[in-house]
Amino acid sequence: MADHIFIGGGAQDYGVAQTMLLDKANRHGLIAGATGTGKTVTLQIMAEEFSAAGVPVFLSDVKGDLSGLAAAGSADFKLHEAFTKRAKTIGLDLQYDSFPVTFWDLFGEKGHPIRATVAEMGPLLLARLMGLTDVQEGVLNVAFRVADEEGLPLLDLKDLQAMLVWVGQNAKELSLRYGNVASSSVGAIQRELLVLENQGGSALFGEPALDLSDMMGIRGGRGEINILAADQLMGSPRLYATFLLWLLSELFEELPEVGNPDKPKLVFFFDEAHLLFDDAPKVLVDKVEQVARLIRSKGVGVYFVTQNPGDIPDDVLGQLGNRVQHALRAFTAKDRKELKTAAETYRDNPAFDTAEAIQEVGTGEAVTSFLDRKGIPQVVERTLIRPPSSQLGPIDYAARKAVMNASAMAGKYDTPLDRESAHEMLAKKAEAAAKEAKAAEAEADEKEREFRNARRYDGGLNQSRSRSTSRKSSGGGFGGALASVVAKELKGTTGRRIVRGILGSLFKAR
Structure with a gap:
């Protein structure tokens, strides 16, 4: 030869x-x-x-x-x-x-x-793709870091968009750990993601x-x-x-x-x-x-x-x-x-x-x-x-x-898969947190009615009402409900370590 x-x-x-x-x-x-x-x-x-x-x-x-x-x-x-x-x-x-x-x-x-998945592409290449500033790239890195630590797979653009929503709603807490996370930077990244989606970029990710x-x-x-x-x-x-x-x-x-x-x-x-x-x-x-x-x-x-x-x-x-x-x-x-x-x-x-x-x-x-x-x-x-x-x-x-x-590739990649990933997992967390908050509020209302009707005295009423008020003050809807649940999880790890390569792609070590 x-x-x-x-x-x-x-x-x-x-x-x-x-x-x-x-x-x-x-x-x-x-x-x-x-x-x-x-x-x-x-x-x-x-x-x-x-x-x-x-x-x-x-x-x-x-x-x-x-x-x-x-x-x-x-x-x-x-x-x-x-x-x-x-x-x-x-x-x-x-x-x-x-x-x-x-x-x-x-x-x-x-x-x-x-x-390719968003996680495989990595923050460095995505920042280049969207023309982000250094500050915006830093915020994108925070989103990837939290997703890695919490086992939230970033597979397609909607996963990254959902992750950025959560980062924006919890910017204050994240800033204490990772440095300044400005809501304006999160908004700028979301706008660039929209441009990328309009250019057909969503076809690449998934x-x-x-x-x-x-x-x-x-x-x-x-x-x-x-x-x-x-x-x-x-x-x-x-x-x-x-x-x-x-x-x-x-x-x-x-x-x-x-x-x-x-x-x-x-x-x-x-x-x-x-x-x-x-x-x-x-x-x-x-x-x-x-x-x-x-x-x-x-x-x-x-x-x-x-x-x-x-x-x-x-x-x-x-x-x-x-x-x-x-x-x-x-x-x-x-x-x-x-x-x-x-x-x-x-x-x-x-x-x-x-x-x-x-x-x-x-x-x-x-x-x-x-x-x-x-x-x-x-x-x-x-x-x-x-x-x-x-x-x-x-x-x-x-x-x-x-x-x-x-071709041997006929049919292998034709149908896109949409398995559970960051978007769905965050939505479930938000739904669970909302149900918990609603149940707590209902419980507090019930205790308040019992107190007014003088059926029995509940010494824990003020504590329950305070807890309910605290939940309301933290912000209603997706952000407030999700923050109370996911903030606890940030203290732990998922039992796996994710390592990023030279250009930001992943390989996993167990």
Whole structure:
């Protein structure tokens, strides 16, 4: 079995094979270039090559073009002659073929539904998703902390909304324990949750939550290619970036250490990667850098796809050992500076000027550099990217549906579950507390009637009336009733400890 994947032909006359070693593929990578220079096709052929080598792949289909991986290319295709000529130039025996594909969609329309629980997402990523301030993020952390300690599962948005209601109604008591909890901050978070819900975010949260093993299948010796339909999702870019970052953090938390495997356990393509870092707080960028550095020991290779290498922070960019750089255009002084910076990240080739080559390469061409057997970047080469074996462009709706119906995931995630969680549990506590208060009030009224009728003297009347008055003064309805019950429970623990990972997702220790 080959120990590498074939990317294209380089050097003089494009006759020297440019390959990526499979045992270095978990050292991460970069696919960069201006719009229309061939990044999507490069992503497609790399997904094909990894799948053929038995490596599962996850990628997002931002433009709707990558569904063609599920269908074989054809000699009837208008570019067949050009593809055949290119294949001959680079020494490739082009065979058209399809690949095992599973379609996913947060909205459940163009793929199987994919969900996470609110608890798995964690406060850090949710704060990023909603654009919260530091103070508001602190209040969100309090809500998560209390939910963890009291065994109140946060599964969907209504659970988090109910938890925030309780936090707001008990802000005074919580402030003594966790620091200032302002009602205005709770209100601001609730408003952002409403915005998130209106953007379709409620479809992301709930159960059944995604089982990561369902993305790591092998069919007929080929790795499963998981395609996330992202054309609609891109309408909410922050939701898109946060979801992919959550998925990456879940892989980091759940997968075991494997050291340096012969080939990756999974390759993860992060398209439109600039969205991850745009306006991101430093703490989040630091977490991404930490995950990127550590996740390779879990056998996961992460490949960022973006227009310009400058979109990626230096600490992250420095970890991307395998690179495919399509053309960059230098129209402004800033463009020229970024072009020069991009060229300086490569190991020079005396045969050409790297900066000039990056400007000159045509569509389907790139300058490439991959790690050698010692993990050292090879000299940069001008490379003609190999043509894809699968269909270039999308498949139609009927073909997509056929793939979905034949998938092992058909039916597994289609029906959402709504088991008892924080929303229902808090409602029950409120109902029980209200009944208790009503019974106590009725008892006090009965004693007062007995006293007036002089049937008997009750020395505990004043105490009962005082107790009833105290309950009324603490606030009626949901807040007052619930506070009297749950405040007692805050003194105890649930008998389990919940630990949050690097990006806020959970794993449980008993």
